[in-house]
Every structure is written in C-alpha cells, then in structure tokens.
Amino acid sequence: MINSIxxxxxxxxxxxFERIVDLPPEKIWAAWTTPxxxxxxxxxxxWRTVACEIDLKPGGKFHxxxxxxxxxxxxxxxxxxxxVSNRRLVWTNALDxxxxxxxxxxxxxxxxxxxxxMTATILLEPLADGTKYxxxxxHNDIAARMxxxxxxxxxxxxxxxxxxxxxxxxx
Amino acid sequence: MINSIxxxxxxxxxxxFERIVDLPPEKIWAAWTTPxxxxxxxxxxxWRTVACEIDLKPGGKFHxxxxxxxxxxxxxxxxxxxxVSNRRLVWTNALDxxxxxxxxxxxxxxxxxxxxxMTATILLEPLADGTKYxxxxxHNDIAARMxxxxxxxxxxxxxxxxxxxxxxxxx
Numbered sequence: 322m323i324n325s326i327x328x329x330x331x332x333x334x335x336x337x338f339e340r341i342v343d344l345p346p347e348k349i350w351a352a353w354t355t356p357x358x359x360x361x362x363x364x365x366x367x368w369r370t371v372a373c374e375i376d377l378k379p380g381g382k383f384h385x386x387x388x389x390x391x392x393x394x395x396x397x398x399x400x401x402x403x404x405v406s407n408r409r410l411v412w413t414n415a416l417d418x419x420x421x422x423x424x425x426x427x428x429x430x431x432x433x434x435x436x437x438x439m440t441a442t443i444l445l446e447p448l449a450d451g452t453k454y455x456x457x458x459x460h461n462d463i464a465a466r467m468x469x470x471x472x473x474x475x476x477x478x479x480x481x482x483x484x485x486x487x488x489x490x491x492x
Numbered sequence: 493m494i495n496s497i498x499x500x501x502x503x504x505x506x507x508x509f510e511r512i513v514d515l516p517p518e519k520i521w522a523a524w525t526t527p528x529x530x531x532x533x534x535x536x537x538x539w540r541t542v543a544c545e546i547d548l549k550p551g552g553k554f555h556x557x558x559x560x561x562x563x564x565x566x567x568x569x570x571x572x573x574x575x576v577s578n579r580r581l582v583w584t585n586a587l588d589x590x591x592x593x594x595x596x597x598x599x600x601x602x603x604x605x606x607x608x609x610m611t612a613t614i615l616l617e618p619l620a621d622g623t624k625y626x627x628x629x630x631h632n633d634i635a636a637r638m639x640x641x642x643x644x645x646x647x648x649x650x651x652x653x654x655x656x657x658x659x660x661x662x663x
Contacts, residue, residue, distance in 0.1 A: 422586035422609035442591075462595065
C-alpha cells in the first residue's frame with residue numbers, strides 16, 4: 322500500500338497527474354466508483370462513456386464502453402486490485418476480472434489506449450479545503466509509457482477531472 | 493474472493509489440483525509463506541529452489557530461483573494479489589511487484605513454466621483431520637493451459653506436495 326507516489330515513481334515507465342481539487346475525497350471517490358456518475362465525466366468530450374460496470378472488490382470487474390464522436394464503440398475491461406474507500410483505488414488491464422491474466426493488447430486504431438498494459442492508482446489525500454488528487458500509471462516498458470504520454474495523457478486526465486468537478490458543482 | 497473453484501473453473505483455460513492432506517491448514521500455509529520452508533519442498537527434485545523472497549501483502553513480491561540438475565538457475569518473480577491467512581493465497585506473474593504489468597514471457601528453454609502467464613490460487617479448507625488442498629491456475633489462452641498441462645502440471649504439483657508433507661513430518 323502506498324500513500325505517496327514520489328518515492329516509487331519510475332520516470333522511464335510511469336506517468337503521473339496531480340491536482341488540488343475543490344471537492345472532498347468522498348465526492349471524488351463516488352465519481353470513480355458509481356457507474357451513473359462515472360459515465361458523466363470519465364471520457365473527455367466529444368467522446369462519451371456509454372456503459373459502465375463496477376464490481377468494487379479485489380478481483381472485481383471494471384468495465385467501460387467508450388463511444389467516439391463518429392459513433393464507434395470501444396470496450397475496456399480491467400480488474401480492481403486495491404480498494405481503500407475514499408483514499409486509494411488500484412486497477413489494471415493486465416488482468417481480467419477474477420485475476421485471470423489478460424490477453425496481450427492488440428492494435429486498436431482510433432482507441433490507442435487499448436494497445437498497452439497499465440496499472441492505474443488513484444490516491445486521494447484530504448486537505449483542509451479539498452483533496453490532493455494523484456494518479457499514478459505504471460507501464461511495462463518505455464514504448465508503452467511513451468505511447469500513453471503521446472496520446473495526450475496529461476490533457477486527457479485534466480479534461481476528465483474538469484468534467485468531474487463540473488458534474489459535482491451542478492448536482 | 494472464492495471459496496471453491498467448482499463454480500468458476502474454465503476447463504479450456506484453467507488447471508486444477510486437489511488433494512486431501514494430512515496436515516492442518518496452518519502448516520500448509522507456513523510452507524507456502526515462509527522462505528526457509530518453501531525452499532525445502534517447492535521444486536520437484538532433482539530441481540531445487542535455491543532462493544526465495546516473500547513480501548506477503550497485496551502487491552508484494554513473490555520471488556524464487558530454481559536450479560536445474562545441471563546447475564542452471566532460473567528466476568521467477570510474481571506479485572501477490574490476495575492473502576487470507578490459512579485459507580487462500582493468490583499470486584500472478586502477469587504483474588510484477590507493486591502491481592506493475594509484467595513484460596511478456598519469453599522463450600526460456602529448460603524452464604518452460606516461465607513461458608506463459610498464470611494466476612495461481614491456493615485454497616485451504618480445514619477438515620476434521622487434515623486439509624482439503626486445492627490449486628486453481630488460470631491462463632489467458634488455450635495454448636498456455638496446454639503448455640502448462642503438458643509440462644506435467646499434475647505430476648509436478650503432486651511431487652511438490654509430497655515433499656511438503658515429508659518436510660513437516662520430519663520436523
């Protein structure tokens with residue numbers, strides 16, 4: 322279990338994203354773990370998340386379907402690894418639900434984020450007035466990290482987080 | 493979390509091994525989670541386990557080095573996924589320690605068990621006089637399951653378990 326990514330971050334293989342968010346950890350946690358909420362913010366527009374299934378336990382299923390602006394649908398399935406309510410959420414696409422090793426990623430034109438393996442960790446640290454929101458994504462080689470980075474990792478996670486904040490402000 | 497493999501076993505992708513063992517669950521658990529014990533039984537002779545590192549937590553390292561009769565050494569590194577003392581132990585080589593996706597397995601002549609991905613689950617069910625010992629191994633395709641089966645999965649796990657029982661009887 323980790324509480325900070327600083328000590329373990331591998332700059333060759335990892336990506337990270339950190340922001341101070343004007344929401345309590347509980348609201349960010351709900352946005353990540355409630356399908357009806359996640360679907361509202363998870364994909365940067367004009368992409369949309371049109372289906373979501375969450376079985377919130379180690380080995381449980383994390384499934385989303387993303388729809389491109391042209392209407393093409395792309396399913397993503399992963400497996401939760403660690404769940405600490407309101408603090409830390411870890412999942413991977415290197416395992417299928419039930420911890421089964423996943424098949425190797427294949428070329429997926431238009432949906433390059435399905436072309437590499439990753440483990441994502443969301444860390445929420447409560448602040449006096451908000452949350453320190455940290456994302457840590459681990460890859461298995463430099464090429465995968467670079468592909469993810471060049472897809473617009475930073476911009477994508479930033480846009481999605483903005484949509485999450487807007488959703489909560491509007492509720 | 494699973495307590496029986498019967499309902500979830502996939503005959504195309506999975507292998508299993510079940511025995512009634514004349515040891516309490518606590519002794520089998522110790523054999524699996526204590527490096528000095530594990531090294532005594534884990535490899536069917538004339539192979540030997542010459543190094544072992546165990547960090548018993550989700551995301552923790554499970555590392556062994558096996559030595560062939562000819563003296564060649566083969567390291568194996570995996571990652572623990574679920575730990576329920578004396579009942580259930582789950583690890584995979586599809587993730588490296590810390591949950592990082594592992595690199596793809598490579599050809600490893602003489603050490604074919606490094607050539608495929610797997611998730612292994614050990615289930616211990618206490619009986620009035622011993623333990624029901626179940627092993628469930630999940631693969632990501634039929635070829636991997638067949639390779640593992642043809643390597644002598646059943647014989648290998650049986651021989652190792654026999655060594656484990658002999659070790660405890662001699663203690």
